[in-house]
Amino acid sequence: MKGKYSKPVKTAVELIWSSFDRDEIRRGYAMLMQAAQQGDADALAFIARCFMGEEYVWPQAGFKVDDANASKLMQKSAMMGSATGVLCAARSSNLTPSVERHMPFASFKEAFEEILGQAERGDAFCCYMVGNVYYWGDYLRVEPDYAKQFKDENGYNAWAYPIAKEWYERSFDGGLCAGWGNYCDIRKS
Structure with missing residues (x-):
């Protein structure tokens, strides 16, 4: 993050978490996937949230819960330097001692x-x-x-x-x- 989200991540977050239009949500998810493929750690954190169920994303958005994938993505995000990943990992019991040792945050x-x-x-x-x-x-x-x-x-x-x-x-x-x-x-x- 380094003080702010990239433009694609910011736009994707708005589309997914401020919209109730499944087409807009899918467009936001595609933006997150593209950003993640380019190494954006914040994108990984938000992709993980999509798979964590209704406490993390609108239930009618169409995402299937996948706890194992979500955990893997959230932990990777934190270790790659996403502050969002660190906070969400802590909230979802994914901030393990191993993740804490490998994250770039002190x-x-x-x-x-x-x-x-x-x-x-x-x-x-x-x-x-x-x-x-x-x-x-x-x-x-x-x-x-x-x-x-x-x-x-x-x-x-x-x-x-x-x-x-x-x-x-x-x-x-x-x-x-x-x-x-x-x-x-x-x-x-």
């Missing part, structure tokens, strides 16, 4: 900071990923010492949910509807 925090920078510049998908890092508790991988200040999960959530809510809202403003379920959970809490 830490999960370094990959997160790259995504955060893109989110701060308005990338909707990165805003969504930052929201997820706070929502799911992955922020404790960014700042492990923060765990000491919370008595329990409720304490963490009281601190993190307002931050996650803001990032999800920024992703919605950017045209992305992913994260809506998490956002609703935050609102209910």
Whole structure:
């Protein structure tokens, strides 16, 4: 990623995750495949998401779940230097010790900071990923010492949910509807 997605990946992500038109989604997927063939590590991460089921892509998009392929692609993406791949690998239990040793990032925090920078510049998908890092508790991988200040999960959530809510809202403003379920959970809490 190196601070931003390539133009084909950015366009493909918009077509797949901001559209409900299967033809547009297929066009976006073809763009990801072409970018991946040219060595784009971010493209691999997004291709992997397509095979990870309805928690990762619109169920009616027509992608069949293929966990083994998704894991392989996500891990390869992280090891090739995709910050998106690192964050998604962590969220999907694919950030194994072996992957961490082989990724070019010094830490999960370094990959997160790259995504955060893109989110701060308005990338909707990165805003969504930052929201997820706070929502799911992955922020404790960014700042492990923060765990000491919370008595329990409720304490963490009281601190993190307002931050996650803001990032999800920024992703919605950017045209992305992913994260809506998490956002609703935050609102209910």
